[in-house]
Amino acid sequence: MQIILENLGRRFNRDWIFRNINYTFSSPHSYAILGINGSGKSTLLQILNGSLSPSAGSVCFFYQQKKVEVEQVYQHVSLAAPYLELIEEFSLSEMIDFHFQFKTYLSGLDRHKIIELLQMESSKNKLIRYFSSGMKQRVKLALAFCADTPLLMLDEPTANLDTQGIDWYLQLVEKFAASRLTIICSNQEHEYSFCRDQLNILDYKKKSDTVFTTIKSAF
Numbered sequence: 001m002q003i004i005l006e007n008l009g010r011r012f013n014r015d016w017i018f019r020n021i022n023y024t025f026s027s028p029h030s031y032a033i034l035g036i037n038g039s040g041k042s043t044l045l046q047i048l049n050g051s052l053s054p055s056a057g058s059v060c061f062f063y064q065q066k067k068v069e070v071e072q073v074y075q076h077v078s079l080a081a082p083y084l085e086l087i088e089e090f091s092l093s094e095m096i097d098f099h100f101q102f103k104t105y106l107s108g109l110d111r112h113k114i115i116e117l118l119q120m121e122s123s124k125n126k127l128i129r130y131f132s133s134g135m136k137q138r139v140k141l142a143l144a145f146c147a148d149t150p151l152l153m154l155d156e157p158t159a160n161l162d163t164q165g166i167d168w169y170l171q172l173v174e175k176f177a178a179s180r181l182t183i184i185c186s187n188q189e190h191e192y193s194f195c196r197d198q199l200n201i202l203d204y205k206k207k208s209d210t211v212f213t214t215i216k217s218a219f
């Protein structure tokens with residue numbers, strides 16, 4: 001999987017969140033999108049998964065050397081993010097079954113193995129509504145990591161996880177992220193320290209303003 005950004009920019013109303021991003025994301029590497037709260041990490045991630053369009057420039061997707069139309073990108077993506085909700089009325093088993101009606105299990109996995117991976121045998125019939133926030137986060141991560149997609153996207157992956165949960169997350173990375181394109185939005189080093197490349201949103205703020213100021217000051 002490859003995602004190519006050319007002069008990419010996004011604004012909301014008159015505020016540019018970032019602009020002039022030229023960058024290529026390629027399988028099977030891991031990338032971190034960094035920046036302080038409110039800097040635009042999630043906005044960029046939404047453009048990278050095809051759910052938000054750019055205000056300037058372009059984003060192109062390629063899978064197995066073929067161009068993927070933006071409307072089809074969702075089929076190739078697994079996403080775990082704070083703004084993606086689980087279905088509270090489902091039990092854990094029902095939630096897994098539902099998710100894998102739309103995605104394929106990674107080879108060798110099934111519902112039973114995922115419950116085992118989650119160490120939640122005793123909660124498999126409990127409604128998601130009654131899960132703690134850390135348990136819900138683990139479920140979101142397991143669903144994303146265990147689906148057979150070439151693109152794995154994680155926004156604040158260790159939100160609500162304790163130290164043990166963070167170690168568990170890092171084990172998932174080792175086991176299931178190695179062969180795909182992984183993109184992580186974060187401002188916590190333990191979440192992304194293994195990433196090969198880092199893109200800092202702050203490097204793409206007001207670039208054109210700087211150019212404009214430089215041109216203006218030259219006259």
Ligand SMILES: Nc1ncnc2c1ncn2[C@@H]1O[C@H](COP(=O)(O)OP(=O)(O)OP(=O)(O)O)[C@@H](O)[C@H]1O
Nearest residue numbers: 012013017035036037038039040041042043044185
């Ligand atoms: N639909 C929208 N309409 C207007 N402004 C928006 C919209 N979505 C996001 N923003 C603004 O864009 C900026 C970037 O938001 P974004 O959620 O991408 O930041 P973030 O880096 O992911 O933040 P955090 O680390 O807190 O999750 C913020 O100022 C936010 O208010």
